[in-house]
Amino acid sequence: MTEVQLDLTVNGRRHRVSVPAHHSLLDVLRDELELTGTKTNCLEAECGVCTVVVDGKSVASCTMLAAQCQGREVVTIEGLQDGGDLHPLQEAFVEHGAVQCGYCIPGMIMTAKAFLDENPRPTREAVREAIAGTLCRCTGYQKIVDAIMAASQRLVQQGERP
Amino acid sequence: MKVEFLEPQSLQDAVAMAKAKGVGARFVAGGTDLVIQMRKTGVLPEAIINLQRLRALGEIKHDADGFSLGALVTHRQIESEDRFLGGLQALRESACVIGGHQVRNVATLGGNLCNASPAADMVPILLCFNADVTLVGSSGSRNIPLAAFIEGPRKTQRAHDEVMTDIRFPKPAGKFASAFLKGGRRRAMEISIVAMAGVVSMSAGGTMTDVRLAMGAAGPKAIRLAQAEKFLEGKVPSKAVLEEAGKLAAAAASPIDDVRASASFRRHLVGVYARRVIELGWNRISEAGNDRSAA
Ligand SMILES: Cc1cc2nc3c(=O)[nH]c(=O)nc-3n(C[C@H](O)[C@H](O)[C@H](O)COP(=O)(O)OP(=O)(O)OC[C@H]3O[C@@H](n4cnc5c(N)ncnc54)[C@H](O)[C@@H]3O)c2cc1C
Ligand code: FES
Numbered sequence: 001m002t003e004v005q006l007d008l009t010v011n012g013r014r015h016r017v018s019v020p021a022h023h024s025l026l027d028v029l030r031d032e033l034e035l036t037g038t039k040t041n042c043l044e045a046e047c048g049v050c051t052v053v054v055d056g057k058s059v060a061s062c063t064m065l066a067a068q069c070q071g072r073e074v075v076t077i078e079g080l081q082d083g084g085d086l087h088p089l090q091e092a093f094v095e096h097g098a099v100q101c102g103y104c105i106p107g108m109i110m111t112a113k114a115f116l117d118e119n120p121r122p123t124r125e126a127v128r129e130a131i132a133g134t135l136c137r138c139t140g141y142q143k144i145v146d147a148i149m150a151a152s153q154r155l156v157q158q159g160e161r162p
Numbered sequence: 163m164k165v166e167f168l169e170p171q172s173l174q175d176a177v178a179m180a181k182a183k184g185v186g187a188r189f190v191a192g193g194t195d196l197v198i199q200m201r202k203t204g205v206l207p208e209a210i211i212n213l214q215r216l217r218a219l220g221e222i223k224h225d226a227d228g229f230s231l232g233a234l235v236t237h238r239q240i241e242s243e244d245r246f247l248g249g250l251q252a253l254r255e256s257a258c259v260i261g262g263h264q265v266r267n268v269a270t271l272g273g274n275l276c277n278a279s280p281a282a283d284m285v286p287i288l289l290c291f292n293a294d295v296t297l298v299g300s301s302g303s304r305n306i307p308l309a310a311f312i313e314g315p316r317k318t319q320r321a322h323d324e325v326m327t328d329i330r331f332p333k334p335a336g337k338f339a340s341a342f343l344k345g346g347r348r349r350a351m352e353i354s355i356v357a358m359a360g361v362v363s364m365s366a367g368g369t370m371t372d373v374r375l376a377m378g379a380a381g382p383k384a385i386r387l388a389q390a391e392k393f394l395e396g397k398v399p400s401k402a403v404l405e406e407a408g409k410l411a412a413a414a415a416s417p418i419d420d421v422r423a424s425a426s427f428r429r430h431l432v433g434v435y436a437r438r439v440i441e442l443g444w445n446r447i448s449e450a451g452n453d454r455s456a457a
């Protein structure tokens with residue numbers, strides 16, 4: 001037995017992949033499944049560009065073994081839009097111009113997604129703390145926090161949450 | 163080189179697999195230390211043994227004597243544990259400064275202790291609470307004080323086939339408070355350049371009693387500050403008393419120079435943080451009703 005046979009659920013779709021045991025979830029998402037929306041950078045869980053949501057929680061996919069994701073639900077930036085409609089977080093980032101080079105944005109949005117799912121009505125301070133593990137070298141965070149706050153209000157209004 | 167991936171469904175299986183594979187096998191919990199080490203060193207184990215199916219090790223329990231935290235409990239679970247409000251709040255304070263959300267969501271207490279970094283942030287407060295760790299291996303189960311378990315940087319008493327199963331500590335008697343402070347260059351996402359934890363009780367006469375102080379990141383391993391503790395016993399934390407306690411704490415440090423801070427700055431911070439932790443703990447205990455940890 002050389003590689004691990006995995007049954008991975010990514011964005012609601014099941015994939016059968018065969019991967020070396022020490023490969024990360026990031027390796028599999030980008031190289032095997034060609035889901036390159038998830039970015040790669042430090043590979044040390046320091047920068048957050050590789051953030052995806054696993055079983056409802058944000059994780060750095062660069063330090064999570066793909067083999068440990070067997071039987072778990074993985075959501076990447078590609079899985080956020082719904083039949084062509086952007087997710088309220090994606091819309092808010094566009095509306096608030098919360099993007100410059102864009103490299104950090106997929107990870108930033110996935111970090112915010114998991115956070116808002118657990119904290120529908122956060123304070124600005126809580127949002128800043130929530131994205132502390134996701135670095136942006138362009139925007140200075142102001143507009144990113146604005147966008148996340150706006151998205152939280154929209155999500156609450158949409159009645160997606162009580 | 164091919165790495166095998168093993169998924170034990172029980173503790174007994176995990177131990178048996180580790181014994182069969184020998185020193186070439188590594189356990190993985192959250193993977194936040196192991197995966198980076200594999201990538202940085204290029205050294206791959208012969209087998210990776212996944213502990214995450216051992217769900218029973220992911221619970222926080224308590225009884226009349228104290229608390230028991232499973233080795234797979236995540237920092238996220240600790241920082242959001244309601245039983246760790248009140249007197250035990252330094253546990254939450256220690257857990258909530260470890261990495262960002264992405265790290266805390268997966269990184270475990272057992273991994274933090276077994277990895278034995280001198281800067282491991284959960285260690286100082288657990289030393290203050292006189293925690294024991296339980297190890298289960300092919301020759302049985304044993305309990306050892308955390309203080310003895312960690313021997314030095316990345317060195318522990320754990321044999322290669324031993325799984326850490328849980329971390330226990332007795333609840334301090336009576337009314338007590340705890341505090342944890344960490345010094346880094348920024349507030350979030352920073353390896354500690356000094357970490358300080360303290361526990362203090364108040365005597366009937368209104369003085370400090372059962373004072374416990376421990377520091378991390380300022381020597382090869384986190385340690386209790388016995389001299390400062392002894393000095394503080396029976397006193398009230400006046401400015402002069404805090405000053406002296408800070409000096410005793412700094413004298414116990416054996417910090418290193420590195421990219422994050424010089425040894426002399428670290429030593430200075432040890433004094434400052436020792437004073438602040440005692441002050442914070444004392445302020446907390448002076449506020450009424452701080453013994454809710456009994457919940
Ligand atoms: C970006 C980033 C920031 C960080 N910041 C901090 C910080 O501020 N403070 C801090 O203290 N740490 C920090 N860490 C370190 C790390 O997250 C913690 O040490 C974490 O708790 C390790 O747990 P894990 O489950 O991920 O360990 P793993 O990587 O799974 O395991 C670590 C080691 O312990 C062994 N092991 C794990 N569990 C067991 C067990 N139950 N029995 C036997 N052996 C076991 C493994 O074989 C391995 O050798 C940071 C890490 C990253 C990537
Ligand atoms: S690439 Fe994963 S956190 Fe930086």
Ligand code: FES
Binds near residue numbers: 102105
């Ligand atoms: S927009 Fe460039 S890193 Fe965030």
